[in-house]
Amino acid sequence: MATLNANFLKLKAGYLFPEIARRVRTYSEAKPELAARIIRCGIGDVTEPLPTAAIRAMHAAVDELACRETFKGYGPEQGYEFLRQAIVDNQFAGLGIAADEVFISDGSKCDTGNILDIFGKGNIIAITDPVYPVYVDTNVMAGNTGDADARGAFGGLLYLPCNAANGFVADVPQAHADIIYLCFPNNPTGAVATRGQLEAWVAYARANDAIILFDAAYEAFIQDPAIPRSIFEIEGARDCAIEFRSFSKNGGFTGVRCAYVVMPKSVTASDGMGGRVPLHQLWSRRHSTKFNGASYPVQMAAAAIFSDDGKAQVAALIDHYMGNAKLLREACASAGLPVYGGVNAPYVWVGCPAGLSSWDMFDKMLSEAQVVITPGSGFGSAGEGYFRISSFNSRANVEEVCRRLPALVG
Numbered sequence: 001m002a003t004l005n006a007n008f009l010k011l012k013a014g015y016l017f018p019e020i021a022r023r024v025r026t027y028s029e030a031k032p033e034l035a036a037r038i039i040r041c042g043i044g045d046v047t048e049p050l051p052t053a054a055i056r057a058m059h060a061a062v063d064e065l066a067c068r069e070t071f072k073g074y075g076p077e078q079g080y081e082f083l084r085q086a087i088v089d090n091q092f093a094g095l096g097i098a099a100d101e102v103f104i105s106d107g108s109k110c111d112t113g114n115i116l117d118i119f120g121k122g123n124i125i126a127i128t129d130p131v132y133p134v135y136v137d138t139n140v141m142a143g144n145t146g147d148a149d150a151r152g153a154f155g156g157l158l159y160l161p162c163n164a165a166n167g168f169v170a171d172v173p174q175a176h177a178d179i180i181y182l183c184f185p186n187n188p189t190g191a192v193a194t195r196g197q198l199e200a201w202v203a204y205a206r207a208n209d210a211i212i213l214f215d216a217a218y219e220a221f222i223q224d225p226a227i228p229r230s231i232f233e234i235e236g237a238r239d240c241a242i243e244f245r246s247f248s249k250n251g252g253f254t255g256v257r258c259a260y261v262v263m264p265k266s267v268t269a270s271d272g273m274g275g276r277v278p279l280h281q282l283w284s285r286r287h288s289t290k291f292n293g294a295s296y297p298v299q300m301a302a303a304a305i306f307s308d309d310g311k312a313q314v315a316a317l318i319d320h321y322m323g324n325a326k327l328l329r330e331a332c333a334s335a336g337l338p339v340y341g342g343v344n345a346p347y348v349w350v351g352c353p354a355g356l357s358s359w360d361m362f363d364k365m366l367s368e369a370q371v372v373i374t375p376g377s378g379f380g381s382a383g384e385g386y387f388r389i390s391s392f393n394s395r396a397n398v399e400e401v402c403r404r405l406p407a408l409v410g
Contacts, residue, residue: 007143010154016133016378017043020362027366037370039397041328041389044187044347046252048320048394050301051313054251057304061297072296077288079104079260080296083303087260090306091245095232101264101280103287104294104302106257108217108246112181113138114290115213115242115261118282119179120272126158126177128170130188130376130383132215135181151381161382162189168340168349169193172204180205182231183215185222188379188388189349190325190341192227198234205240211269211279212241217259220250220318222344238264242279249346249392250314251305258294258302321346324391324398331402332389346391349376361387369404 020042028035049055064070078084084099105111112134125144127135136154139145146155153159158177160170168191170182182201184193193201205212214231222229231241246259263283268276294302304310325342332339338351352361358375365371365387374390376383391398 005141005143007141007145010140010145010147011137012148012152016374019378020372020374023362024366024372034370038366038372039370039393039401040372041391041393041398041401042372042374044249044390044392046249046254046317046321046392047397048252048317050252050256051305051310051317053304053307053310053313054253054256054301057300058297061300065296075293075296075299077291077293078102078284079293080299080303083299084260086303086306087245092230092232092262095230096238097232097262097264101262103261103263103283104299105259105261105287105291106294107248108215108244108259109134111244111259111261112213112215113141114286115283116142116144117286117290118279119211119269123178124158124176125156126160126173126180128162128181128183128186129153129159129381130162130379130386131181132183132187133379135213136380152377153381159380159382162186162191163382164338164340167191169197172200176208176210178208178210180210180212181215182212183217185218185345186341186347187215187218187345188347188374188376188383189386190343190345190347191349192222192224192344195226195228195234198228198231198237202231202234202236202240206236209270210240211267212237214241214243216243217246218249218345219245220314221322221346223322224344227344232262232264238266240267242267247302247305250318251302251310252317253298253302256298256301258298320395321391324393324395327398327402328389328391331405335406335408342391348389348391350387350389352376352385352387358384358387365408369401369408371401371404 084102087102088097088099148154162168162170168189219229231237243262247253263280265278265280267279271277328348329339329342332350340349342348358377362375365373374388376386
């Protein structure tokens, strides 16, 4: 008899965002006359068209595939050199990153889960709370946790509380951790870490012989030049950190799918027998074995993001979404709600009105205002009492949300 991976049975019945979709669908079916009024500010999916530079590059790449002389079959699993070098030149210049330390993929969500393939069992894994659910769920699936308690916290994970008191940036713990997940700008809270805070984390990782998994998928939204965009801006990070980046939000590639992992050759881990092994060679082997590479047209489109036209068009997209975030922040604050994020990130993190849980607030917003938000408890127990609003939307939709909000919670 075939047996299953029993670790999957530890998980909740559904991932957060499918559950949101289910509730919205149920409401729409029950209230068809209101379905057209629904504005989705929950899932962090982009809404604006792809940059023109990316579209043109994809068209040109497809034309190449139409001719035998320029046809491309399997590409290098790690990514085409033209894209890897463009990433280094435009994103990591002066930080000591080489093109062969960049691995092209089809999404950071995949990468932050797949990275567990190269780590062994028994590692102490630290996550922030609230947290992007993928970090937790993939560790549960991999057998790195115990069961969940009544609050939904899984045994075997080191939870790092993030709250208003610490600005939603976790403090360096006293306890030991082997693997640390950090996400800045943060999903879901929109918080950013200062240079000093990141220096403290790198110092902690080096002192504890730990690895930082640094998710920088939203780095393009940082407005403050004093805030580091990469963990590799911090001295010593090349010895203890792996960085994840994506074209999903800056270039609008959520449906196109392209991202990358920066894996310095200097990051090593124990082989359990007294030796050290570079993680780069393990990730390269994993990547080559389980992945055939992002498609050629997609990689051409990603490289076009770094052209002069592409940079200008991406900047316009960032300005659009950050303009939305500003409007949402102001509307929530005017309604008397505590507001965080939305300054260096596309997410606005908002305290619920007194007496309402985060799912209560979700239901209230949907039923009374036809606005979809994300309940904070879906990101962990410390997210209870908050909700997330995404600025990924049209300006008209955001302005309408801002009109509906004050009457709802005022």
